[in-house]
Amino acid sequence: MNDAELVRALQVGLPLVPRPYHAVAEALGAAPGEVTVRLAAMLADGRVRRIGAVPNHYALGYTANGMSVWDVEDAALAELGPRVGALPFVSHCYRRPRHPPEWRYNLFAMVHGRTRAEVAAKVAEIAALLGARCRAHDVLYSTRILKKTGLRFGI
Amino acid sequence: MDELDRAIVNGLQGGFPLCERPYAEAAARLGTDEATLIARLRALLADGTLTRFGPLFDAVALGGAFTLCALAAPPDDFERITAIVNAFPEVAHNYERAHRLNMWFVLATEKPEGIADAIRRIEAATGLAVLEFPKLDEYFVELRLTA
Numbered sequence: 001m002n003d004a005e006l007v008r009a010l011q012v013g014l015p016l017v018p019r020p021y022h023a024v025a026e027a028l029g030a031a032p033g034e035v036t037v038r039l040a041a042m043l044a045d046g047r048v049r050r051i052g053a054v055p056n057h058y059a060l061g062y063t064a065n066g067m068s069v070w071d072v073e074d075a076a077l078a079e080l081g082p083r084v085g086a087l088p089f090v091s092h093c094y095r096r097p098r099h100p101p102e103w104r105y106n107l108f109a110m111v112h113g114r115t116r117a118e119v120a121a122k123v124a125e126i127a128a129l130l131g132a133r134c135r136a137h138d139v140l141y142s143t144r145i146l147k148k149t150g151l152r153f154g155i
Numbered sequence: 156m157d158e159l160d161r162a163i164v165n166g167l168q169g170g171f172p173l174c175e176r177p178y179a180e181a182a183a184r185l186g187t188d189e190a191t192l193i194a195r196l197r198a199l200l201a202d203g204t205l206t207r208f209g210p211l212f213d214a215v216a217l218g219g220a221f222t223l224c225a226l227a228a229p230p231d232d233f234e235r236i237t238a239i240v241n242a243f244p245e246v247a248h249n250y251e252r253a254h255r256l257n258m259w260f261v262l263a264t265e266k267p268e269g270i271a272d273a274i275r276r277i278e279a280a281t282g283l284a285v286l287e288f289p290k291l292d293e294y295f296v297e298l299r300l301t302a
Contacts (some may be wrong), residue, residue, distance in 0.1 A: 015280065021175070039210060042212075047213055049211045050211050053168050055206070082294050084294060093295040094292065096289065143252060147247075
């Protein structure tokens with residue numbers, strides 16, 4: 001077994017059997033303990049982000065999904081970005097490039113809520129946190145999922 | 156969804172044990188038993204509450220690449236443009252959003268150089284400019300949705 005084979009075997013998920021790591025090892029023709037050893041190493045170096053349940057936002061009622069975008073002073077981002085990212089309702093928070101004049105925003109924070117009003121209230125909290133160092137912001141609500149295949153790593 | 160389902164969804168989004176009987180160990184933490192936890196996970200996956208259960212891989216750390224892109228599709232041509240963009244296997248997710256830039260999609264490729272190539276091909280196929288929004292810094296800690 002190599003790591004690529006392990007990734008491929010686990011992309012669909014962990015087997016729902018009492019000894020799931022042994023089952024994967026057996027399927028890949030490896031020793032029973034090899035899968036946990038490799039996964040522990042992958043967790044340590046970040047190739048595995050976490051092991052657990054991946055909930056479906058929509059099934060949990062989080063049907064309002066707003067991509068909030070912010071024009072923040074570049075010099076303030078290193079301090080403010082992590083504070084926005086630490087808010088419990090922000091799922092993804094990134095610095096991304098501006099594309100002037102079409103696009104002035106450099107901070108993206110994905111906010112999930114059960115209604116647009118809930119998302120708007122959360123966005124107002126972010127605005128309060130950023131204060132005067134944010135010059136403008138917008139919220140792009142998703143109106144439709146056009147495609148969602150999940151990431152496939154064909155390695 | 157009852158109390159136990161909620162405890163599973165809220166409590167098992169990370170930290171699933173790496174040991175011989177991980178379901179048994181996780182079940183004990185949740186105040187249940189191995190067989191019940193496995194049955195509940197199977198049901199939560201079947202009814203779509205969970206999209207998957209297992210390790211969440213980082214595509215970039217594994218040597219791949221992904222990036223966010225956007226384009227402005229003419230509203231009266233939106234469906235045709237959607238079909239063209241979605242036909243690219245590199246397009247992993249695609250969302251319609253209420254903005255002049257009304258189509259936002261994630262490109263995932265096995266190699267970093269595949270991103271620029273996919274963008275060129277999408278621009279050629281749609282006749283529209285694609286804006287690229289690669290992540291330059293990442294600030295979030297971890298997603299914790301509560302059920």
